[in-house]
Structures are given as structure tokens and as C-alpha cells.
Amino acid sequence: MEQNPNFDLIVIGAGPAGLTAASDAASAGLKVLCLDKLAPGGALINLGILQDYDEGTDGPQVAAQLTDEATVAGVEIGFGEVVNLSGSGPWTIETADGERHTSRAVVIATGLDKGRLGLPEEDRYEGRGLSHCASCDGPLYAGLPVIVAGASGWAAHEAEELQGIASEVTVIDTTGADLPDGVVRIDGRIVALEGNDGLQSIVVESGGARKTIPTSAVFVYVGQAPAAKFLPESLARDATGHIVVDDRGRTASPTLFAVGDVRTGTCCTLLDAVADGQRAARAVVAALSKVS
Numbered sequence: 001m002e003q004n005p006n007f008d009l010i011v012i013g014a015g016p017a018g019l020t021a022a023s024d025a026a027s028a029g030l031k032v033l034c035l036d037k038l039a040p041g042g043a044l045i046n047l048g049i050l051q052d053y054d055e056g057t058d059g060p061q062v063a064a065q066l067t068d069e070a071t072v073a074g075v076e077i078g079f080g081e082v083v084n085l086s087g088s089g090p091w092t093i094e095t096a097d098g099e100r101h102t103s104r105a106v107v108i109a110t111g112l113d114k115g116r117l118g119l120p121e122e123d124r125y126e127g128r129g130l131s132h133c134a135s136c137d138g139p140l141y142a143g144l145p146v147i148v149a150g151a152s153g154w155a156a157h158e159a160e161e162l163q164g165i166a167s168e169v170t171v172i173d174t175t176g177a178d179l180p181d182g183v184v185r186i187d188g189r190i191v192a193l194e195g196n197d198g199l200q201s202i203v204v205e206s207g208g209a210r211k212t213i214p215t216s217a218v219f220v221y222v223g224q225a226p227a228a229k230f231l232p233e234s235l236a237r238d239a240t241g242h243i244v245v246d247d248r249g250r251t252a253s254p255t256l257f258a259v260g261d262v263r264t265g266t267c268c269t270l271l272d273a274v275a276d277g278q279r280a281a282r283a284v285v286a287a288l289s290k291v292s
Contacts (some may be wrong), residue, residue: 005090005102007033009284011109012082012093013227016270017107017260019066019075020277021284026073026106028285033101035093037081040067042111042260043154044270059135062270083112083230089255089291104291105255105284108228108243109277112261116223117149121193129199131219135159138165141217145170147202149190150221151177158219159183170213172204190218210272226262238264249280254287 005146011022014036020035034040040169041063071077080095085106093101114132116122122130131137136160138146146166148159151173156163160180179185191201193199201214228240236244236252243251243258250257259267259276266276 004102004275007031007076007101007103008288009033009105009107010091010093010101010103012085013042013109013111013262014040014067014077014262015109015111015273016044016062016066017261017273017280018042018107018276019070020274021107021109021257021259021281022075022277023066023070023073024278024281025284026075028281030285030288032073032075033078035071035078035080035082035095035101037079037096039063040070040077042109043219043254046155049280050168063162076160084139088253091256092143104288106257107249107280107284108231108256108258108262109260110227110262113227114224115150115220116225117190117193117195117218117220118223119190125193125195125199129195129215129217130193131217132221134161134165134219137219138162141166143167145214147172147190147213147215147218148183148221149173149218151175151179151185152221155221156180157218158221162219170215172202187238188214193218224261242266247279248283249276250283250287255284255291257284 007023008030009032011018011034011136014034022032026032044059044063080097080099082093083096084094090102091106119269142165145168148171151171152175158170159171172190188204190202191205192203201212203212243263245258245263249259257280259280260273273281
């Protein structure tokens with residue numbers, strides 16, 4: 001293990017929680033690398049107008065703002081899919097491209113993998129009626145009926161965005177989460193997808209009965225597992241795979257933290273993600289000051 005790590009802090013994941021943690025830690029004087037396998041912004045890149053943020057601001061605008069703030073603070077933005085995390089402080093991070101980085105502390109901010117319905121025919125309709133992004137694919141179904149699977153997290157936001165595009169938006173859900181006015185709710189779950197030339201209908205099980213609902217698309221926001229396959233098996237997780245942390249985002253290790261949708265108890269809103277990143281950054285600074 002290297003005795004002189006390259007960075008004080010590496011943040012894995014450049015969504016709102018990760019970028020905020022990186023910015024605040026860098027502003028406090030730490031040398032910070034923020035790694036993401038795609039573009040900075042995380043789920044924000046695919047979101048339209050955000051109701052719980054500045055009026056009239058959309059996801060890509062907030063992503064750009066948070067990225068600019070991180071860069072100004074001195075954060076180094078890197079790209080690469082992390083495939084392994086090892087050590088206990090200093091930590092070693094390896095990417096799929098063979099890069100290797102070391103740091104005194106790590107913040108995991110990798111969010112969730114895309115949703116899955118858990119159906120055997122699901123892959124056949126991916127990109128042919130199954131989507132995970134209203135702002136990306138919604139315009140393809142303008143004036144047509146669409147389905148949103150799930151209502152928690154970003155799903156209600158996506159349903160509201162689709163209302164301005166589709167002829168009708170129906171949410172298939174079992175959580176009872178709040179939905180925008182005008183969205184139809186069915187308390188049930190999708191058990192089959194149908195269609196010869198792309199998706200044409202779904203089969204929903206509700207109240208012990210099954211019914212077929214014609215639709216042009218299903219936007220999937222259920223079955224979203226934490227994106228944490230690269231983490232050591234010894235890291236504590238809850239029954240759903242979320243990383244167990246305390247109220248400061250710290251795991252059982254004093255220099256390993258988790259923020260945003262990947263951790264236990266997340267609220268899946270932008271403001272909560274930002275607050276999460278801020279808390280973790282303060283905790284990182286405090287932790288590193290004790291081991292300096």
C-alpha cells in the first residue's frame with residue numbers, strides 16, 4: 001500500500017451528492033478527485049424542470065452548476081468506471097481502464113443502477129418501448145399513452161414531466177406515494193410485456209386479478225439496486241443492498257463514507273442529496289484532521 005496517497009479524498013460518483021461533497025471538501029483545503037464513469041451530474045442529466053429547486057431550472061443546468069462549483073473549488077474531475085476498492089485508509093481505487101488512485105478517505109456516491117421489472121422478456125423491449133429517462137425518450141411518445149412503473153424517488157417527477165408530452169400517464173405502483181394531479185394510479189405490478197414490433201401492451205396484476213393495458217412505453221423506476229458491486233463484501237449493507245452509514249454518512253470505517261441514493265435512509269430528492277454531500281464533507285474533514 002502506498003504511504004503517500006495521491007489525494008486526500010476520492011469521491012466515486014459525480015451526481016449531486018458526490019459533487020457537493022467534493023466541492024465542500026476541496027473548499028476546506030483537501031486535495032480531491034471526483035470520479036464518474038459517465039458525465040458529471042448523475043441522474044440530473046436526464047431530468048427536466050426541477051420542482052424542488054430554483055424555479056425554471058432543469059437537471060442539466062443544475063449538473064453544470066454543481067460541476068462548475070466543484071472545478072472552481074479545485075476538485076479534479078476524472079472519468080472511469082471503478083471496479084475495485086481496497087485498503088482501509090489509505091484506500092486504493094482501480095478503474096476498468098487500469099488506472100489506480102490512492103486516497104486518505106473515500107466517499108461513495110454511485111447512486112442506483114437503472115430500474116428492472118424482473119421479467120424474462122424485459123431485455124427484448126429495452127429501447128423498443130422500455131425507457132429510464134422521460135426527458136430523453138418522452139418526445140418519442142408525444143400524444144401517446146405511457147406507463148410509469150414506480151412512484152417513489154424520481155418516478156413522480158418523471159410522471160409529471162411526461163404529462164406535458166403523452167396523451168395519458170398511468171403509474172403502476174404499490175407504495176402509495178404522492179403523485180401529480182391528473183396522473184392515473186393503478187395499485188399493482190407489471191407481470192408481462194407484450195408486442196411484436198416493440199412494446200404494445202402490458203399485463204398488470206392488481207387485487208388478485210390480471211388485466212391488459214395498451215401502452216406505447218413503460219418508464220421503469222422500480223427494481224433500482226444500489227450501484228455498489230465493486231465494494232468489498234465486508235462492507236455492511238442492509239437487506240436491499242444499501243450501504244449502512246451513520247447520520248454523518250460514515251460507514252464502520254472512519255475514513256469511508258457513503259452519500260445519496262446508494263446509502264441507507266436516502267430520501268431521493270435533490271435537496272436531500274446536496275445536504276447529504278455537505279454533511280459528509282464536514283465529517284471527512286473532521287476525520288482526516290484526527291489522523292493527520
